[in-house]
Structure formats: C-alpha cells, structure tokens
Amino acid sequence: MKTTAKKPATALKQKAKRPRRGLGRLSLAIIVALFASSAAIRFGNGIGLAFAFGSDKAPSNALACANDPGTAALLSALQDREKKITEREGILADRTQALNLADKRIQERLAALVAAEDELSRTVAIADRAATDDVTRLVTVYENMKPKQAAPLFAAMSPEFAAGFLARMRPDAAAAVLANLDPTTAYSISAIMAGRNAGAPEK
Template identity: 25%
Template sequence: MAQPSRLLVGFAGVAVVANAMALVTPQESFAASKAADTGRMGAALSDAVSQRERDMAAQRSKLEMRERAVKASEARLAGQVDEARNSAPDVAAAGADEVKPDVPYDRLANIYQRMKPARAAPIFEKLDIEVQSQVARRMRDQVTAQIMSNMSPAAAVKLSMALAGRKVVDARPTELAAKSAGKSGGGARSGR
C-alpha cells in the first residue's frame, strides 16, 4: 500500500484540529454568532427590500404622471377632432367646387418621372396647362427641368408662368405667324 502524500496528511490534520475546536466551543457562543450573522443578513435584506419599495414607488409615480399626460393628450385630441368636425361642413360647403383628388396627379407625376425627358416633353406639352402645373408641382425639380428643356420654348414659358402662379396668356396667332415667318425667312437668306 502506498503512503499518503504530505498534502493529504496536512489537510487531515487541519480537519482534526477544526473538529476538536468545534467540540470544545460551547454551543451558546455558536448560537450567538449565528444570530449575529442572521442579524447582519436580516439588516441587508431589510435594506434591499426598502430600496426596492422606494424604486417601485418612484416607478409608480412616473407611470401615474405618464397616464395623466396621456389623458390630457387624449382630451386635447378629442377637442381638436370636435373642432375639425364642426368646421368641416363649412369648408366642404365653401370649397366643394374646388376640391380635386390629388391621386391622379400623383400617379401622372410618377409616370412622367419614369419616362425619358425627350419622350415625355412632347406628350407633356399637349396636356392642359392646369394639369401640367399640378403634375409638375408633384415631380422632382430636376426631372421637371429636364422635361421643360425638351419642350418647345412657348410651352416651357407657359408652364413656368403657371408654376410661378402668374396668369398664363396665350400668344396671339398673328404674332406667332409673324415670328415663325421671320425665322424661316431669315434662315433662308442667311443660307444663300
């Protein structure tokens, strides 16, 4: 049989001494030390519980404050809804003729934005000036500029005036005929 190691013998010796001390020590002092430990543990638990209660009370007050804010917001919204309902018949009666759905203009704007400007411009020119301006307002500025650069100058001017909120005045047919005759006549002379 092998001899036990020195480390094992050392631990056994320490265990014997500890057990001997436990037997010699009176039970009363052991109970007193245990009560002292329970007192410290009890105090720590008591502190932890009171801290937890304070935290819960703070959270409860925050929740109550949020609830009051939500109720105030609901009351404010209800007042705004009532006000809007009361004013809606007045607005509907006053602007019944002027109300136009925006959805077709939005869809047209998306369609023209997807087209190539050179192909969109001739079609866009033939639209009514009101439709042109409504659609152009809903398109991105860069796309509108590209389409306008491919439009005839007269159509681009009309659209620019409509977008600026100015009255669009059609040029008189006699002025247009004179201008076009001057352009074609001048071009033929310079070519000879």
C-alpha cells in the first residue's frame, strides 16, 4: 500500500519540474535579447550624441561609444572620405578657374586676331586701290605716248605684263603699239590676251 502511494507523488514532482526548466530557458533568452537591444540603443545614441555635442560636451556614455574601436574606425573613415571630397572639390574649383582664365585669354586673342585681320584687310584694300590707280595712270600715259615710243617699253616687258597693260588701253592705242612691235613679240602678247578672254561668258 505504501509503495503504490509513493509513485504518484514522484510522478507529480517530475511533471512539476519540467515546466520550470522550460520557463527558465525562456526567461534567459528574453534577458539576453533585452541586453542586446540595450547595447544597440546605447551604441546608436552614443554616435548621435558624439556628433551632436562634440567630444568635449558629449555625455560619458557617448564618449564611451566614441572611444569604441569600431566607432573610432567608422569616424576616421568618414573623416577621411570628407577630407578627400573637400580636396576633390578644391581641385575641381582650381581647374574651373584655370579653364575660365584660359577661355578668357583665348577670347582676347581671337578678338585681337579679328582686329588684326580687319586692319590687314583695310591695308590690302588701300594697297589694291593704290595699285589700281597706279596702273590706270600708267595706262593713260601709254595711251598718250606715240606708238613708236611706247613699243620699245612693251617689248622690254614680259608678255604677260605687257598683255595686262594693253588689255586696259583703248583698242586703237593698243593696236598701234602692237603694230610697232616685233611680230613674234606681238603674237605672244596677242595670244595671252586672247587666252584671257577665251573663258569669258558670251553676252
């Protein structure tokens, strides 16, 4: 009778112990999770406070987080990156300034070249007008000379040069000069004059 009475009591004790073990493990897991969450919150707050207050005014827990090796490495990496970005911005600013200066100098040189070209064009135009006036005066002189006096001058010229003068002269004056030239010279000058007018369009 006694033996049979003890067995139910032992079974009840074992059943009562099993829930306690499961509850202990659950409580331990909850405590570990709370500690991990608290550490993460402190770590995040420490970084934020370290940035907000600076190293001198930050609370002690912020300084502790800032002095953490991982946090210090992160801050150092961010500072290095910011320094590199600042250096790149400075380099870009210098390059932009140099490009603007070079562009300004190029514009000034172009303006100077345009002004020099305009001046050269005016000088050439003046020289052309002066040369044209000189040729016109010479043509007038040759026209007013006697053909026998003008013929030796044209004979001394190159055929191309003589043809240019004779083409500007009055036809009667040019014919009189050609008549007083050597036939070979007169033929050469006449051939050059005819060749110049060969490509002219017909009216």
